[in-house]
Amino acid sequence: MNIASRKQREIAAREELILDCAARLLGEVGHQGLSMDRVAEAAEYSKGTIYQHFDCKEDLLAGLCLRSSRDLYELFSRAAGLPLSPRERLLAIAFAYGLFIRLHPLEFANMQTLKSATVREKTSEANRCAMQSAEAQVLNTVTQVVRDAVSDGDLVLPPGITCEELVFCLWATHYGAASLASSGIPFADYGVGNIADTLRKYMDDVLDGFNWRPTSDKFDYAATQRHLEEHVFHAELRRLDTAPS
Amino acid sequence: MNIASRKQREIAAREELILDCAARLLGEVGHQGLSMDRVAEAAEYSKGTIYQHFDCKEDLLAGLCLRSSRDLYELFSRAAGLPLSPRERLLAIAFAYGLFIRLHPLEFANMQTLKSATVREKTSEANRCAMQSAEAQVLNTVTQVVRDAVSDGDLVLPPGITCEELVFCLWATHYGAASLASSGIPFADYGVGNIADTLRKYMDDVLDGFNWRPTSDKFDYAATQRHLEEHVFHAELRRLDTAPS
DNA sequence: ACCTGAACACCGTTCAAGT
DNA sequence: ACCTGAACACCGTTCAAGT
Numbered sequence: 126m127n128i129a130s131r132k133q134r135e136i137a138a139r140e141e142l143i144l145d146c147a148a149r150l151l152g153e154v155g156h157q158g159l160s161m162d163r164v165a166e167a168a169e170y171s172k173g174t175i176y177q178h179f180d181c182k183e184d185l186l187a188g189l190c191l192r193s194s195r196d197l198y199e200l201f202s203r204a205a206g207l208p209l210s211p212r213e214r215l216l217a218i219a220f221a222y223g224l225f226i227r228l229h230p231l232e233f234a235n236m237q238t239l240k241s242a243t244v245r246e247k248t249s250e251a252n253r254c255a256m257q258s259a260e261a262q263v264l265n266t267v268t269q270v271v272r273d274a275v276s277d278g279d280l281v282l283p284p285g286i287t288c289e290e291l292v293f294c295l296w297a298t299h300y301g302a303a304s305l306a307s308s309g310i311p312f313a314d315y316g317v318g319n320i321a322d323t324l325r326k327y328m329d330d331v332l333d334g335f336n337w338r339p340t341s342d343k344f345d346y347a348a349t350q351r352h353l354e355e356h357v358f359h360a361e362l363r364r365l366d367t368a369p370s
Numbered sequence: 371m372n373i374a375s376r377k378q379r380e381i382a383a384r385e386e387l388i389l390d391c392a393a394r395l396l397g398e399v400g401h402q403g404l405s406m407d408r409v410a411e412a413a414e415y416s417k418g419t420i421y422q423h424f425d426c427k428e429d430l431l432a433g434l435c436l437r438s439s440r441d442l443y444e445l446f447s448r449a450a451g452l453p454l455s456p457r458e459r460l461l462a463i464a465f466a467y468g469l470f471i472r473l474h475p476l477e478f479a480n481m482q483t484l485k486s487a488t489v490r491e492k493t494s495e496a497n498r499c500a501m502q503s504a505e506a507q508v509l510n511t512v513t514q515v516v517r518d519a520v521s522d523g524d525l526v527l528p529p530g531i532t533c534e535e536l537v538f539c540l541w542a543t544h545y546g547a548a549s550l551a552s553s554g555i556p557f558a559d560y561g562v563g564n565i566a567d568t569l570r571k572y573m574d575d576v577l578d579g580f581n582w583r584p585t586s587d588k589f590d591y592a593a594t595q596r597h598l599e600e601h602v603f604h605a606e607l608r609r610l611d612t613a614p615s
Numbered sequence: 616a617c618c619t620g621a622a623c624a625c626c627g628t629t630c631a632a633g634t
Numbered sequence: 635a636c637c638t639g640a641a642c643a644c645c646g647t648t649c650a651a652g653t
Contacts, residue, residue, distance in 0.1 A: 320538070
């Protein structure tokens with residue numbers, strides 16, 4: 126029994142090593158250059174051993190995506206747990222999302238890849254379930270903030286829309302904006318210079334439109350933004366400035 | 371001169387033939403199965419000839435994407451040109467977008483692929499420019515409807531947000547929702563059963579929040595929706611019912 | 616029992632050889 | 635001048651042969 130569990134730990138450690146190597150390779154050679162050969166070589170195992178851990182390449186990518194989801198969950202948890210009003214905490218989550226994408230552009234691109242039905246259905250069931258539950262954790266973190274706003278009386282949802290549905294639409298907006306922003310389409314030519322600023326302004330207007338109190342004419346959300354930048358996520362922002370990949 | 375122009379026409383016709391074959395193959399073998407070998411075989415030309423038309427595989431996919439953008443532009447033009455109020459016409463455009471995605475799921479997936487910076491930068495400059503101008507046409511169609519609303523006095527934009535920026539955010543929302551919807555993530559488990567209905571309801575609330583007149587408490591937009599389904603896009607919807615791929 | 620790496624099928628791309 | 639398809643390098647995946 127003891128031997129078996131030690132063996133299990135070793136296998137888990139090797140899986141982590143493989144994922145570490147894959148993550149590093151992603152940064153060095155990009156998504157296209159990441160091949161099973163290179164992963165095997167970097168991890169100093171044979172390809173057959175890699176395939177004992179991951180059913181196929183997509184499954185390996187799913188492993189990376191799962192890690193990213195957990196990183197994202199940590200950032201979201203920090204944002205959602207701040208001693209601020211629900212609307213400020215939602216702003217903090219949106220900020221954390223943009224921050225995550227800027228900190229980990231390749232990991233975000235990989236998460237986008239995994240949001241393709243054809244890719245996803247090739248992953249192992251174990252990894253797919255794990256990803257699903259990680260995604261649910263992330264979503265629930267946001268949903269809870271909206272629920273807090275409702276129970277505090279800050280937000281009255283319009284009839285026919287639930288907290289979960291609102292969160293889905295907010296997610297779609299931010300995910301869509303991030304996807305388009307990373308597409309290389311020259312939006313500046315269309316009159317959209319700074320996408321992050323545009324999105325933040327738009328979300329202010331949308332939440333004001335939902336009459337989510339305190340509305341932005343009664344509260345200085347720009348000050349919250351500065352607080353997030355200068356204190357809450359200061360360390361992460363510094364990492365961005367020093368290493369602009 | 372005459373001979374040269376005839377030759378040019380023949381080359382253009384062959385390019386269309388190649389794209390026809392590629393589009394058909396996309397439906398038959400999917401994105402993964404679409405190889406340059408298969409395209410060459412289906413078009414009954416050698417691979418070398420295919421490469422005379424398209425610099426690389428990504429360039430061929432860009433050719434398909436360009437066609438899809440033109441199809442989308444046609445649908446949007448019809449929606450934007452309806453003899454209805456600006457807000458109804460925006461609803462019609464949103465409907466057309468959802469319709470396009472349901473009619474051409476594989477083409478939409480291909481357009482998503484082309485919205486990746488790494489893929490896009492491999493395409494030929496000619497195709498990239500053509501895609502860009504096609505995208506601009508699509509975007510401008512929507513922007514014009516918003517401009518009409520502003521000049522009619524139906525919509526007063528909040529300070530600090532332009533028509534173009536609003537359109538970008540609306541696009542991000544619908545694009546993001548469509549991407550997530552086609553990801554295979556089981557949103558029903560999170561409490562979002564029907565994504566299309568959710569999005570429509572949310573957009574009603576958002577536009578009401580912007581006080582875009584007539585607001586939905588003064589006007590029956592569900593009736594507009596029925597009108598679109600039963601008359602304007604009736605033929606397309608029938609195609610969907612008869613051939614549910 | 617576990618790991619290896621040669622072998623296989625396939626793919627994108629090129630280019631010398633044909634017509 | 636234009637087209638062809640063999641050849642090349644690479645990739646994901648498998649599995650017989652080792653230890």
